[in-house]
């Protein structure tokens with residue numbers, strides 16, 4: 001794998017090609033600490049005003065919408081304030097994906113990428129588990145279910161340096177093997 005180099009924009013590409021699920025009726029029951037933090041509003045979270053602004057800008061650049069004090073949503077993906085310098089990240093399938101630390105100035109972009117990666121992986125887990133349940137419950141359609149499930153991918157684009165620039169195959173997905181025009 002020494003010829004391979006992770007593309008810095010890979011997460012952006014992943015999100016762009018991974019359609020957000022269409023659930024519009026998300027209802028999550030948050031732990032009481034989360035509600036308390038949300039109701040308390042600004043002031044609980046750490047980070048300087050400047051770093052909060054940088055994080056806010058990075059989130060909005062990537063398509064997140066602010067829904068409250070330090071709360072953001074992107075489809076079914078939610079960020080909500082926890083106590084101190086931590087944020088709850090949740091998805092449709094997992095109301096407690098991870099606690100993520102409020103970033104400093106230089107981690108803003110990385111933190112947004114991390115959150116989107118965590119949410120994307122949770123969506124993948126939900127989708128693949130649903131496919132397995134369908135195979136369990138409808139064994140006569142197992143092959144077609146598997147084919148359909150494998151045709152979708154939360155791509156992880158890498159660069160194959162053995163293939164010249166602008167040629168097919170230079171950018172490929174390390175997970176499913178898909179090729180992308182570079």
Ligand SMILES: [Zn+2]
Pocket residue numbers: 153154155156173174175176177178
């Ligand atoms: Zn892929």
